[in-house]
Amino acid sequence: MSKTILVVEDDKTVQKMLTETLEAEGFTVIGERDGEWALRTFESRDVDFIILDILIPVMNGFQVAEKIRKTSRGRKVPILMISGIYRGVNHRKDAIRKYGVVDYLDKPLKMDQVLDCLKKTFGAEYPSPVAAQAEREAIDQKEPEPYASPDSHEEKKEVEKKAREFRKAVLRGNLRDTPFAELLARLYREKADGALLLRRDKVKKIVYFKNGYPIFVKSNLLNECLGKVMVREKLISEAECEESIKRMKESNRQQGTVLIEMGCISPHNLQYALQLQLETKLYDIFGWEKGDFQYNPKSLVPPTTVSLETSTAAIIYEGIRRKYTSERLQQLLDPHMERYVVPSDDPLFRFQDMDLDEDEEAFVERIRGDLTLGEILDLGLDRERAAKLIYALHCSGMIEFSDEPAMQRDGQQECEPQPPPPPPL
Numbered sequence: 001m002s003k004t005i006l007v008v009e010d011d012k013t014v015q016k017m018l019t020e021t022l023e024a025e026g027f028t029v030i031g032e033r034d035g036e037w038a039l040r041t042f043e044s045r046d047v048d049f050i051i052l053d054i055l056i057p058v059m060n061g062f063q064v065a066e067k068i069r070k071t072s073r074g075r076k077v078p079i080l081m082i083s084g085i086y087r088g089v090n091h092r093k094d095a096i097r098k099y100g101v102v103d104y105l106d107k108p109l110k111m112d113q114v115l116d117c118l119k120k121t122f123g124a125e126y127p128s129p130v131a132a133q134a135e136r137e138a139i140d141q142k143e144p145e146p147y148a149s150p151d152s153h154e155e156k157k158e159v160e161k162k163a164r165e166f167r168k169a170v171l172r173g174n175l176r177d178t179p180f181a182e183l184l185a186r187l188y189r190e191k192a193d194g195a196l197l198l199r200r201d202k203v204k205k206i207v208y209f210k211n212g213y214p215i216f217v218k219s220n221l222l223n224e225c226l227g228k229v230m231v232r233e234k235l236i237s238e239a240e241c242e243e244s245i246k247r248m249k250e251s252n253r254q255q256g257t258v259l260i261e262m263g264c265i266s267p268h269n270l271q272y273a274l275q276l277q278l279e280t281k282l283y284d285i286f287g288w289e290k291g292d293f294q295y296n297p298k299s300l301v302p303p304t305t306v307s308l309e310t311s312t313a314a315i316i317y318e319g320i321r322r323k324y325t326s327e328r329l330q331q332l333l334d335p336h337m338e339r340y341v342v343p344s345d346d347p348l349f350r351f352q353d354m355d356l357d358e359d360e361e362a363f364v365e366r367i368r369g370d371l372t373l374g375e376i377l378d379l380g381l382d383r384e385r386a387a388k389l390i391y392a393l394h395c396s397g398m399i400e401f402s403d404e405p406a407m408q409r410d411g412q413q414e415c416e417p418q419p420p421p422p423p424p425l
Contacts, residue, residue, distance in 0.1 A: 087106045139232040187209055
C-alpha cells in the first residue's frame with residue numbers, strides 16, 4: 001500500500017524536486033503552499049508523513065505543527081521540518097521538543113537526508129515504486145463513467161466534431177513512419193501555429209501548437225477525464241468526485257469550482273491536477289507505434305485557463321522516458337551503433353532546455369563528436385536511461401548520427417594535439 005506524504009512548501013522549485021523524488025520512490029505526494037490549506041488537506045486526507053517548511057503564507061510552519069498536534073489524528077503523525085531561514089542546532093532542538101518532529105533539516109535540502117529520514121520512519125513499510133504504480137493502474141483500468149463530468153463528455157463530442165476540419169490538412173502521415181517524438185521536433189523547427197490531429201483506431205487527440213510549442217491537448221478518451229486524474233493522485237476521494245459531478249449537474253458550474261467550494265481541493269492543487277491531465281493526454285501518444293496524423297495550421301488554440309509550459313525537447317525526453325520500451329529503443333538505435341554521435345551545429349536545436357539532472361548533464365557534456373553511439377552508451381549512465389536520452393537528443397535535433405567523427409567531418413584533425421611528454425628525470 002502506497003504511503004501518502006503531505007509536502008507543505010511555497011517554493012515551486014523545492015516542491016517540484018521533493019514531489020519528483022518521492023514519487024520515484026513510490027510515495028503518493030500531495031503538495032500545498034500555505035498553512036491554511038495544509039491543515040484542510042491534513043483533516044480530509046489519510047496522511048502518513050508531513051514535510052513542513054517553516055516560512056509559508058497564511059500561517060507559518062510552527063503554527064501548522066501546533067494545530068496538527070492538537071488533533072487526535074495528528075498527535076503521532078511524523079513531521080519533518082525544513083527551513084532556509086531558521087537554521088542551526090538550537091532550532092532543531094526546539095522543534096523536536098515542542099512539536100515532536102522526527103527531524104529538522106536546513107535548506108538547501110539534500111535529498112539523501114530526506115530519504116534517510118523516511119526510511120527510518122517507515123522501516124519495513126517503506127513503499128515500493130512497483131506497488132505504487134500498480135495502485136495507479138488499477139484506477140486507470142476502472143470504467144470512466146463514475147469519474148467523467150459533463151465537461152468530459154462535451155470535450156469528447158468536440159474532438160469528434162473538430163476532427164472533420166482536418167480533411168484539408170497541409171501535413172499528414174503515419175506514426176509508424178514518423179514517430180510522435182520526431183513529429184513534435186519537426187513542428188518546433190517550423191515554429192508551427194495550429195493543431196495536430198492524431199488517430200489510433202477510435203481514439204482521437206488534438207494537440208495545439210503556438211510558435212512550435214505544444215501548449216494544449218484535447219482527447220475523446222473519457223478515461224483521461226479530470227476526475228479520474230484527481231482520484232488517481234489521491235487529491236480527492238471517489239465519493240468526493242461523484243458528489244462534485246452531482247452538484248456540477250445541478251448548478252451548471254465547472255467541477256474544479258465545485259470541489260474548491262466543497263473544501264476538497266485547494267486552488268493550487270486544482271491547477272496541478274489540470275496540468276497533470278494535460279500531461280496524461282499528451283504523453284500517452286508517445287506509446288502509439290501506429291496511427292495517423294494530420295496538421296491544420298488554421299486551427300486556433302481554444303480559450304483555456306491552463307497550458308503546457310515545458311520546452312518541446314523536455315516534452316520529447318519525458319515522453320520517451322515514460323513510454324518507450326527497451327526493445328523499441330534497441331530497434332531504433334541499433335542501425336547507428338557504429339556511427340559517431342555529433343552535437344548539432346545549429347544553436348536553435350543544440351541548446352534547447354531538456355530539464356536534465358546532474359548525471360544527465362554530465363553525460364551530455366561528454367558528447368563531443370569523437371565517440372560512436374556504442375561507446376557513448378557505455379559511458380557510465382544506466383544503459384536504458386542513456387539510450388532514452390540519446391534518442392530524445394536525436395529527435396530534438398540536438399545531436400546527429402554521422403559516419404565520421406566531428407573534426408574529420410569538418411576537415412580538421414580528429415583529435416586535439418597532445419602536449420609533449422615530460423622530460424625524463
